[in-house]
Amino acid sequence: MKGTVDILANPIEYLKGVGPQRADLLKKELNIFTFKDLLELVPNRHIDKTKVNLVRDITPQTDFIQIAGVLKSSGLMGEKRGKRLVAEIKDATGTLELVWFQGITYIQKMLTVGQTYLVYGKVTFFQGQPQITHPEMEVYNRENKEGKSTLEPVYPSTEKLKSRGMGGRQIGHFTETLIKLLQENNIPEILPESVLQPLQLMPRFKAFVNVHFPSDPETSQQAINRLKFEEFFIAQIRMGLLRQQRHRYSKGVVFSQVGEIFNRFYEQYLPFELTGAQKRVIKEIRRDTGTGKQMNRLLQGDVGSGKTIVALLVLLLAIDNGYQGCLMAPTEILTQQHFNSITNLLKDLPVNVRMLTGSTKIRERKEILQQLEEGTIHFLIGTHALLEDPVKFKNLGLAIVDEQHRFGVAQRARLWKKATVPPHILVMTATPIPRTLAMTAYGDLDTSIIDELPPNRKPILTVHRYETVRSQVMDFIKAEITKGRQAYIIFPLIEESEKLDYENLMKGYENVQAYFPEPKYWISMVHGRQTNEVRTTNMQRFKTGDTQIMVGTTVIEVGVDVPNASVMVIESAEKFGLSQLHQLRGRVGRGSEKSFCILLSGSKLNNEARERLKIMCATNDGFKIAEKDLELRGPGDIEGTRQSGALNFKLASIVQDRKWLEIAREMAERLLDDDPDLASATNLQLKNYLQALQGKTAWSKIS
Template identity: 70%
Template structure:
């Protein structure tokens, strides 16, 4: 199936070039895996009078009355009229007009298929599939006709879904069972009543019935999930089995003293559970690779600190890496406060660390007088060497590349334990696919004393009332954020919007009575840092900012956030921004300001935000709305590259595939049993082809 696509009859060099550029079809196998997105029962011919506003795709037959090209330039289009005994249907083409006209004969009978709509009260079909009716009848097909995803460029060159179908039909006439070998163990196929692979591939393209089409889809979706889960489980179990790791043998005096004397509050049940999981991982002699998901404010930093104390009790150093300088500084300040009575040394290493202090830190890490270092990318530089690195903690890990993270674990003879943390809740289905090679922990409880944030939606027309409310909070001694969207395609437009917003805020909160900080991407790093610190220290009462404060600003006194043009933000980002308030003991508020004409999808996002503070519920909804391909931070390219399976719509099948994969791999991690040899052979062939391997 690795034959170049140009060698398939009916393709040739020019078509092959189009297929490669437009659809990434390079080989026979790629064409076979270009699955149809639906099938049409072409045996049914409808009447034109049956078309209603609710009609979707339909097939009709009739006589071509005439056609004409109207308009010029981009407005140029081809209009034709098709009549049957019940009415007239207008046909319209906006592209490929020259090609279409060559194949139209007035007075001839045609069979047309396409999506219908109404224009000026009359039924219309845009870019229909059209063929002479006599030839269509002569085909005598006994299967459902596939409709393939294609592109406008291909359609414009007369290479539509039907042409793809003809090529696939020609390919399947050449394909033998040996070309599509089975890759799922026979006992799994039998127990789950799945079609064989060869049969499924033939029938997903040209099924004899709708039922057979469904069975083929189920089989191939299951296969996609199953193969991905087997890979991820193999990586995880083989790592557990083969990778050496330093051993944290004991829970010692440092851990126990911090736990019993210096923690600011009793740990939540979730925190205790995660600490136990980390304790078990680090005592086994294998490298820990654990993902810690915790909603905003769930206390991940305390868990990280307890893990660092565990390392110190066993004679090992720890390193915590954060994506921004301000977040690293806040981690350092928070940890230093908790450790001020403890006999351990902690240091902060960032790009702006002065040369003298930097030399002191580098020496302290080398001679083990510095036990913990918190930093940014600066900690992965070659000059930074450790005497005995045993634990690496990466915060907001999706902001670091795999290679960057790997440079940290190369700084020790035995790979250090790895704890990666994220405050972006990841839906379970996404975690199972994108992070399935990691052990993962979830912290879904907030520490005592943290109050839920009240979130409300207000229209632009209520701005004056919103400003009055913010003023009452500031009069109580609180602080407030005003957040403006960052439009990546137009930095200039974003800057202008922010400046207008800043002037507007100043008009409601005039100086000198009110003091305002402003932060945005165009500012020099030093100025941005100064303005942020003024707000953090309480020197200013209001922060006007773009989304640069999404992660990493901790101001317990800030009790209200106004998010301007909230309809322009995604759910995950809205939730992250909201997490900047509600960090103290006072009641906090998030006000979502939108324009009057927000889209239906935007209104749905706003409604969810007002209904819940639960980041995991929000993440699940975000996945439903946006789909898996758009979720930020999916770390393994290829983990979600399924052809037809969908982790939202096919969740039950994913759960089933995961269970089967776990059972097989736990029983036979080498896949050496006779019943698993086909699966092993397939995985080896895919490894050579796709180069998948260990995921850091």
């Protein structure tokens, strides 16, 4: 491995042709500090140097193009900020305009009128005429093209680099210089033969050479596949080792029995028959909590799939074994919701459940803290208030976190430290996580999925309507209210302007009042500016049926459970993300009646917004919606995943390269089953490589 360190760790300024000034630019613009960074900068695409197009071939559909022609003119146009360099290149079929806005002085010196150039770049149209802005250019010499690889790499660059003559092609020259310096021992193989052979993967050194300078497109693809697989495989091995380490060494309390309280509740007070998925998940948790190792399980379930009842049964398991439990939720509304439903279910059983939030009165808080330490409280439900130092349990055995992505890792870790032996952890989310994301960002947690809705649930009918038919939508709500039902009307929050949001909401509220005048109709309103007391009162009025319509913002996304509500109208639906639309829709369809979700939007929609609304109308399946959300937005935008080192792939994409991710996962699991400690000689290179990477752990490791 010594050779690797000697060359690839060299500062980039030491590469021939770079030097201190260019190195500074490469560091600032592309984060290239060392030879290794340059080696890992993969080309955006390859262009066939022998394939030269003609100007007359350009159409409005043309994307990137390569033209060979004579530079007919070049000169400055415009003044001050509008100043630009404009040149014309001519071939046998026509003339193409070239434009530069940056680095004008430098580029003007480089251009020679009358010289033949090879020009490459993205075609745009200005006043109907084609042009290339900041093109890649080199003197055209047909003889130089012969006898070499015809595929030339085009690297990512920036306007600043291009303006200093360091566009994608110049970076290609640096890469070519680097590749010539390298030998096989500088890029040693890290994957064992047991992985390379079945997949017929290209050797590592050869892959790095061919990802930059392939002889043909097929070789280029083989090199890319090898490197994508390697990224996924290394991530999966690291996740697998973390999981294994936890299973092997993280001591946990033992829930050895299914006791009297669990059995009494299950046989006498369970409000409905559990689904097969719920039973399966409880068995998985039961198995985990009986091993003497700490459980770290992620419980995924779509809106309304019955995660709370699973959490409650696990809690009763803890209580039967002499331990306390707690449930932490992100908002007071959701905390209150959990408290109400759980105390109602347990009212005939000897279980002491209390609630602790920021607004709990001082006297009650003191009483809760004392009883908690004495052990007379069996189960505490609360917000972030549970994390405070004065909150001490006598013997915490189970910590449940709801809507886990709303809590930071450090916050959750404080909860685990409230017991001598770390409690079992169950993190729940009603935002379904796409399988590919679960395998990466959450790969070190054991996962359970409730993929079945209770049998009495009717699918929600979702429709998209334009604002032009608003009065028909309001008439529909009136018809539902006449049947004794209730409705939500939700307005978006646009983070940039709280004041504007509030004004839009108030205007919307007035419009709704005009359609639904008192005293025939009564309306509740909830939004973020209200005090907790006012918000809770307004929600309570809607819940008890005193008001038929709830107008609000997304504060009702989680925590409001009104089985009688049958209509959800989402105003400006195009401004919401897919997962938020799905969460909001989940507020209806909780009773046995047919429910409806109406997505109201403006008439001017971009393609992505139109696609989102179309998906919502096509399916109620949260997992399908989550997959599509990931596809549309990419993993970096999915809530919570930005913290994840696991998604920091240079080349692979968990969306486009799902096939390779699945193969990598399978191969990693197989290898760790056979050699859990990577102790065999065949896995030594892999082990050494992983040790060199140490310190970069996955964010979701919470034990």
